[in-house]
Amino acid sequence: MLGTRERTLLLESLRPPTGYRLRRAVGTSFTLDLIALLTAPLAFTFFDAHDDDGAPVADPMALLEALRRHAANVTLFCQAGAIAVPRPEQTLLAYVEDSVIEVQPRVEGGTFHPKVWVLNFQADNGTAVYRVLCLSRNLTFARTWDTCLRLEGQLTQRQRGYSRNKPFADLLLALPELAIREPATQLQEDLQRMAYEIRRVDFESPRPFSDFRIHNFGLDTKRGRPFPKSRRSLVVSPYLAGSVVQDLISDHGLEVLVSRPEAFKDVTRGDDRHVLPKTCYVLSPGAELNARVGDQEAEQQSDRPPPVEDEVELAGLHAKLFLFENGRETRLFTGSANATGAAFHVNVEVLIELIGNTKDCGIASFLGHEDDPKLETIRSLLQEYTPTDGPEPEEDRTFEKQVDRLARNLATASLTATVHHMDAEQRWDTTLSGELPEIPAGAVVKVWPATLPSEAAQWVDDRGAGRHEPAGHANQVATFRGMSFEALTAFFAFEVSMREGGQEAHKRFVITAGLVGAPEDRKQRLLRSLLQDRRRVLQLLLLILMGEGADVSAFVRAAGRDSTGPHGPLGGLDRTTLLEALLRCLGRSPERIDDVARLIADLESTPSGQELLPEGLGEIWEPVWAAREAHRS
Numbered sequence: 001m002l003g004t005r006e007r008t009l010l011l012e013s014l015r016p017p018t019g020y021r022l023r024r025a026v027g028t029s030f031t032l033d034l035i036a037l038l039t040a041p042l043a044f045t046f047f048d049a050h051d052d053d054g055a056p057v058a059d060p061m062a063l064l065e066a067l068r069r070h071a072a073n074v075t076l077f078c079q080a081g082a083i084a085v086p087r088p089e090q091t092l093l094a095y096v097e098d099s100v101i102e103v104q105p106r107v108e109g110g111t112f113h114p115k116v117w118v119l120n121f122q123a124d125n126g127t128a129v130y131r132v133l134c135l136s137r138n139l140t141f142a143r144t145w146d147t148c149l150r151l152e153g154q155l156t157q158r159q160r161g162y163s164r165n166k167p168f169a170d171l172l173l174a175l176p177e178l179a180i181r182e183p184a185t186q187l188q189e190d191l192q193r194m195a196y197e198i199r200r201v202d203f204e205s206p207r208p209f210s211d212f213r214i215h216n217f218g219l220d221t222k223r224g225r226p227f228p229k230s231r232r233s234l235v236v237s238p239y240l241a242g243s244v245v246q247d248l249i250s251d252h253g254l255e256v257l258v259s260r261p262e263a264f265k266d267v268t269r270g271d272d273r274h275v276l277p278k279t280c281y282v283l284s285p286g287a288e289l290n291a292r293v294g295d296q297e298a299e300q301q302s303d304r305p306p307p308v309e310d311e312v313e314l315a316g317l318h319a320k321l322f323l324f325e326n327g328r329e330t331r332l333f334t335g336s337a338n339a340t341g342a343a344f345h346v347n348v349e350v351l352i353e354l355i356g357n358t359k360d361c362g363i364a365s366f367l368g369h370e371d372d373p374k375l376e377t378i379r380s381l382l383q384e385y386t387p388t389d390g391p392e393p394e395e396d397r398t399f400e401k402q403v404d405r406l407a408r409n410l411a412t413a414s415l416t417a418t419v420h421h422m423d424a425e426q427r428w429d430t431t432l433s434g435e436l437p438e439i440p441a442g443a444v445v446k447v448w449p450a451t452l453p454s455e456a457a458q459w460v461d462d463r464g465a466g467r468h469e470p471a472g473h474a475n476q477v478a479t480f481r482g483m484s485f486e487a488l489t490a491f492f493a494f495e496v497s498m499r500e501g502g503q504e505a506h507k508r509f510v511i512t513a514g515l516v517g518a519p520e521d522r523k524q525r526l527l528r529s530l531l532q533d534r535r536r537v538l539q540l541l542l543l544i545l546m547g548e549g550a551d552v553s554a555f556v557r558a559a560g561r562d563s564t565g566p567h568g569p570l571g572g573l574d575r576t577t578l579l580e581a582l583l584r585c586l587g588r589s590p591e592r593i594d595d596v597a598r599l600i601a602d603l604e605s606t607p608s609g610q611e612l613l614p615e616g617l618g619e620i621w622e623p624v625w626a627a628r629e630a631h632r633s
Helices: 008-014 034-045 060-073 091-099 163-178 185-198 242-252 261-267 285-300 341-345 363-367 398-411 522-530 534-545 552-559 575-588 590-604 617-632
Strands: 020-029 074-079 100-103 116-123 128-135 148-155 201-203 211-217 232-236 254-258 279-283 321-326 329-335 349-357 382-384 415-421 427-434 443-449 458-460 476-484 491-500 503-512 514-516
Touching: 008 034, 008 116, 008 128, 020 034, 020 060, 020 163, 020 185, 034 060, 034 074, 034 091, 060 074, 060 091, 060 522, 060 534, 074 091, 091 100, 091 522, 100 163, 100 503, 116 163, 116 185, 128 185, 128 201, 128 329, 128 349, 148 349, 163 185, 163 211, 232 242, 232 363, 242 254, 242 261, 254 363, 261 279, 321 363, 398 443, 398 491, 398 503, 443 476, 458 476, 522 590, 534 575, 534 590, 575 590, 575 617, 590 617
Parallel strands: 020 074, 074 100, 232 254, 254 279, 415 514
Antiparallel strands: 020 116, 116 128, 128 148, 148 201, 211 349, 232 321, 279 382, 321 329, 329 349, 415 427, 427 476, 443 458, 443 491, 491 503
16 A cells, blocks of 8 residues: 555565666556656666655755656556646646656547556666556546556566556557557557566466466456456445446455445445445544645645646545455456446556455455554544435536536647747747547636746636637637747646536636747757756766665765865866776676766757856866777777
């Protein structure tokens, strides 16, 4: 289980094994926080990429170096219309523009809901390792109780694949078919290679389970719940449907149900209280405290309207588990699916079934005993649910669903952002164009570049043209004038609002547009803008020379010391430290010397870049580079 404040376990699960480096990472998520995606490469790059509270290291140079190394090898597929609007002025987002691919399920009304990572690691000796993470957590910073299942194994040389791995291959091959825009050729080739290889990976079942199976939903005609008949069962799900709960009771002996108070109320409206099993739990107030505090803090610091439908990033419980006992055998299903009809009939979902002995893996083992001497058990986090007296009023969410459907339709539009350089002051105009779906009367749609504050938003009318701009391009949506070079982006924020009578609903989301006309050296120029002084350049040079798995937290603490103190620049990380790092890499990892050479050449290409190079760097660098060239020849 991932705790309410614990980010460490997720980062550790992404980290390469000792002696390995990332070759390709493919992830899936329903909702996506772009800043969370920015921090993911930290786990592939450095050893201790989190602070004492478990939060990812926020040092800009560490983030920059992690992105430079691995952003091109990380791809995240997510539901169209479910990318959160980031805070403005996030220059580093340029490095993940090609990493985000929005998808839409084939079934009408379906949602792309899996939370799976497929990680391909390689070592110098050529041995490949695959790791699969099957989570209930989206790639966001939500403080919730979640689960994470980790499977890992080496790629074998066998000719025939393991049949149980085939659903992993099917998922990888289906992702480009669900994408709104055609993925790059290189990505499609990588997905095909990974699909071929993953069938030949000898995954080890996690203890204490003896075997596992994979279940995909929504990729083909497979529908319905894969659950076995059982005498007793336990379900953990933050969302519930009364009909599904009733089926679980009658067909699978559901005895224990763990959910949220709001979900219990949804299935007990009117006269339907009999659908609940005899034992129902919710998280105790103490278990939810940290999550609620964090959620309130986020709301106070954000001007975004609250989300709707099941796209709410919950505080508290977000885990999904289905556990079935049948004599000595227990089967546990974990992954993305809630106990709802949509999960097994229209959504794209992934569940992994674990098979084990009831003594070690059953309900009693999962919950723990009330008098368990351990510091904390699952049972210690729960309290029995007590229904309120009287029928619960039925909530009419029809209006919110209309807004959600309009937002989903807008998010599936294919848009292009065309950039024009305007003047010597490095100001740029960006025109967003494309064919938008019909916008119904009463709906208000606004759009703005995600790197700018929402005050830059322009209205969009039902013909797909910005109301404040003449239609100079075919299917013009909006034109944003005088943007800085750092603000150029492929990410655009939309806001959909509807009012009718006393009802009001809003939704904000981000879409990725095709970026046309941006300078080919855009990332190099952004790099120079981020390197604001010699101290940062020296810090980046040292980070480049640090090998995979280095302790970045210790480095950041040292770099944060007073540069005027007894340890000198960067808390002791001075030119002597740089020379030692260069000589070490010259013998062990000469490819890092080449990375340093590219950075130095890029900075030397402009007068402003030359001023950023640390004083006396040439005296250190020139003989090292000469030795590298001599070794290469």
